[in-house]
Amino acid sequence: MSTDPLVVFTPSGKRGRFPVGTPVLTAARQLGVDLDSVCGGRGICSKCQITPSYGEFSKHGVTVAPDALSEWNSVEQRYQDKRGLKEGRRLGCQATVQRDVVIDVPAESQVHRQVVRKAASARVIEMDPATRLYFVEVYEPDMHEPTGDFERLARALKREWDIPKITADLTLMSKLQPVLRKGKWQVTVALNKAHDDDVHRVVEIWPGLHEGGLYGLAIDLGSTTVAAHLTDLDTGAVIASSGIMNPQIRFGEDLMSRVSYAMMNPGGDREMTRAVREAINTLAEEIAKEAEISPELIVETVFVCNPVMHHLLLGIDPVELGQAPFALATSESVTLGARELDLDIINPRARIYVLPCIAGHVGADAAAVALSEQPGKSDDLVLIIDVGTNAEILLGDKEGVLACSSPTGPAFEGAQISSGQRAAPGAIEAIRIDPETKEPRFRVIGSDLWSDEEGFDEAIGASGITGICGSGIIEAVAELRMAGLMDENGLLGSAEATGTPRMVPEGRTHSYLVHDSTDEGGPRITVTQGDIRAIQLAKSALYAGARLLMDERGVDKVDRVVLAGAFGAHISNLHAMVLGMIPDAHLSKVTSAGNAAGTGARIALCNIAARAEIEQMVRRIHKVETAIEPKFQEHFVAANAIPHKTDRFPELALVTTLPSPNFNAGSGGGSGEDGGRRRRRRG
């Protein structure tokens, strides 16, 4: 009695003996080896490509002879002639086992392949999308067994793919019969299976083998911009990224003003809903055009957004989010069809998944950050801050995660700052003040040169120097503090007190002159006492929110800080800490996660289990409501000082020593008093 040949798969290491003549795909399936196939082993989709390895494998105890696999058969040969196979590759469904063999499954033949993210943290996404392609052969109708075409499609999917139950809407039903006949009863279907439902939904059907791919959109729907990543649902690759302004801006710059618009104008919520849905259609159209794919191939879309955007996207009046107790209409994840959102550019049967909201002010975007950054799996205590007009803050480790939001207002984005502007060419994004000369140098968006470097004027070219953006103002305030031009309370000193003519009087206060191009008809860019106050309010709110979570957790210190959001990526660690935006930590422990919300959306798009995971995670996150927490006020006032009135910053002290001037001459006053008025503001 001979022994069946041994088959060893790499990289999984799975092994087993199979009778001579067993197709490699069959062996892989029986062993649970992750080997893809859309056509079900018919040798036409080429998803099951494998590479046999030959020779001695002492590790596996196998010697692989040149004839370990069957010779090329006609199907494989035809595929090779028409499409070509990479050197050394075979079709797993055609090549059969003849003798002991070691078979490598290349990454692109794995269903659950891993996609390495480009972000600094380089986490991987395991591909396991909700929508997949299945090629099937449907029995022809028979007058003696008069079942419907759809029921025979269902049976074929059961027979060939073990799909228990399918469903389809009328738009699919109406194209079913011609497609089945055009494909001569061989069709490819895209089936979507929600993570919380057993039913497979037929999203699309093509005659024969569909080779045009399947795509999904991960959309980060922000108050200001709507950003989309077009993702290949097979490979996980981002094919194109595109952004568009949120047209709701015409109804109000920040969230609160949009809620007000809805409150004051009957039907105003519906206007805003219409506007944002139209924008998403435009974005989908543009991104599909850019990627040169048919928008009908976009079969899934995942949304992350803050609660107000969430409600306006879904067509729910956000009025309740504008007043205590900030009740969400629905907090759990929402799964629906594209047409329910009037999305008519992408596939009409595309499925939409909106991540759950954490609370009335901590939205699906914060949930996406949690999914991306996984504070609940962290060994050390991590503070994650998604900086925006409404900062969302997470604090946690394996023991548990806390969340809150804090009304920072738009100062960090350059709004309410005298020379402030959006981050755009011409905006000062970085600034240094010499502690000796008190002279500034800066960089503007559009050039890598500092203003004291040669060629700066030419480099900035047409844009000129137009204002200061968010990261610029944070640096400016921190630099003023480090240069001794501003005291701990945020008071700017006079020219006399500081010894520099750049301190110019402005009423009863002083401003610092950064740049004056009024002679050339340009702007005069200063940092005023009012600007300092605006930044103080914003950073106090941010710090107070973080501090509240630390109180709740019972700690005085966090192990690391992650700044999320596009803005977070541009903030200098050192300056943020000098300003006291974030609690003290070793500078190396303050990192940026980039657009973590967008990454979370991509994860939920590519991996269905991640949806269940974030839903579970959100339920376990403990929410802290800053608006009703008496200690928030206390923390807010204490955080007004720069970096802080009472909290010590020992890690910061190791890096820099802050001067201790006091410019309080009885005028100008402290700045903590007006905090109470401002702190309930939302936006």
Next chain:
Amino acid sequence: MSTDPLVVFTPSGKRGRFPVGTPVLTAARQLGVDLDSVCGGRGICSKCQITPSYGEFSKHGVTVAPDALSEWNSVEQRYQDKRGLKEGRRLGCQATVQRDVVIDVPAESQVHRQVVRKAASARVIEMDPATRLYFVEVYEPDMHEPTGDFERLARALKREWDIPKITADLTLMSKLQPVLRKGKWQVTVALNKAHDDDVHRVVEIWPGLHEGGLYGLAIDLGSTTVAAHLTDLDTGAVIASSGIMNPQIRFGEDLMSRVSYAMMNPGGDREMTRAVREAINTLAEEIAKEAEISPELIVETVFVCNPVMHHLLLGIDPVELGQAPFALATSESVTLGARELDLDIINPRARIYVLPCIAGHVGADAAAVALSEQPGKSDDLVLIIDVGTNAEILLGDKEGVLACSSPTGPAFEGAQISSGQRAAPGAIEAIRIDPETKEPRFRVIGSDLWSDEEGFDEAIGASGITGICGSGIIEAVAELRMAGLMDENGLLGSAEATGTPRMVPEGRTHSYLVHDSTDEGGPRITVTQGDIRAIQLAKSALYAGARLLMDERGVDKVDRVVLAGAFGAHISNLHAMVLGMIPDAHLSKVTSAGNAAGTGARIALCNIAARAEIEQMVRRIHKVETAIEPKFQEHFVAANAIPHKTDRFPELALVTTLPSPNFNAGSGGGSGEDGGRRRRRRG
């Protein structure tokens, strides 16, 4: 130790002992007694009314004292003052058990009350609709537990009603918050639970207790007319019935011509879909107006229809139904939302249920007939014929059910008949020919008088005598046969051969003059040899279909015959049998089921289990395809004779003796030959 009081419920006879103070509703629930409640025992909905019985009950071994139940409490008193309770009634949720008591649950307080149908067969429908009302109290939002309003509604329904999971679409979500607040966190929701799904869908929400009722439409969507019954989903009562012409008639009179229209005109199917959906909207509007209810209270609609109407309703091109193998796009039941069918008069979240089709020519209407007439539960072998342009035929008993359709054509509806017309005032609907004098007398629609009765002319009034409708032509042909004016082969005799001047020559054949009002400018109504041929074709097809099922079953005789359809109700048993439309049976065993398809729709509307039942039933029904069965042709030819060439009609012979003339003078010929051309026709 005292023993707890004994509570006996009638009519169920359920009994149990409960502690003093137990509300009657609680006792009923614990015993599984069917006692309704929408408000959950708050004393506001009055659904749980019961009647205590007092005195000696030897049957139950109980003596009920006057103080067996608690005295009226303030809630009950307030209800009594505001709304009034019937004499002797109490609110089951307020009255508590004090001593042994016998409690009667009146029919209107039962959830699963039985509704007696008006139809002759007097079957009952047990109420168990898919959509029910639930009154709940939702917890207010809390900043410390920031769940969404919808999630709190779900929890309230779980807590108070043990509803495991709810879902809602965005249109419901968008009205949720204002309704909850308007109702001060007390709301009534209408929940729909499909029979094949565990999820409860929120169809509607009202502030406070909703007392406006819930309604459903049972729609019989025919090729010619669309009939709807507006049904109270609480009581099962039909509140209003209304019909409307199917506007698709402008695209083709019969089904086959509509299929042709779709084949010949690109987009023709969509035109017809649009037309029928608009008609349904109109019908819904009219019926709601007639019943004086808001159409938004219509939360369910059940459709029964033939396969072509089924596809056109669903927006599926029926082209495949026009050619072998007559493949349905989908054969199983379809459940969907009103908006998917563009139904925008009824509640936008109303659920639609379309019964399954049996085969490509045996539709959901035949399934509805099966549900209503239950051939599979019959002890004797029953033949059920739904007469129409395409007759649907069921044959079966407890051993099994067979089904087929037969292309009878429109002759039975008066089409293709020289003096034929639709059943409308002025149409001759009954006719008798004196076997001695050969003179006719008749009745026209609009009057109960026969034409030889006094006052006939006045009674028919303005309509006059305009033509012959379907039942009239059947009777006319049968009467001609019984009067010896037509022979077994369907040949009409000449005036000479028959001895009556009413037989008038018409080319090489003869006609029978029924009525001549040409002198008064009216029509001349005859039955021509061509009319006889048309009826012969139709009845042969019907008989051949029935005979085919009898062959399949291996019988020569059925125990009873049920004629379904509005038309069936107007056919005289005797005449139908003389004509040989139906197989021989004792006349008392030939009954009419009225609009059995409509009844089936009502059953599926009122009882959710009936949906599962008919789906199961349809799967078990054995389909026979007449178009491919060689014996159909044989049966068709043999059935051409009147009543039949070969089959004996012993039961008919007991009632009447048919004369045996033979008018075949070598011209006019037999009529079997052209059957082959016609019999594949569908419509």
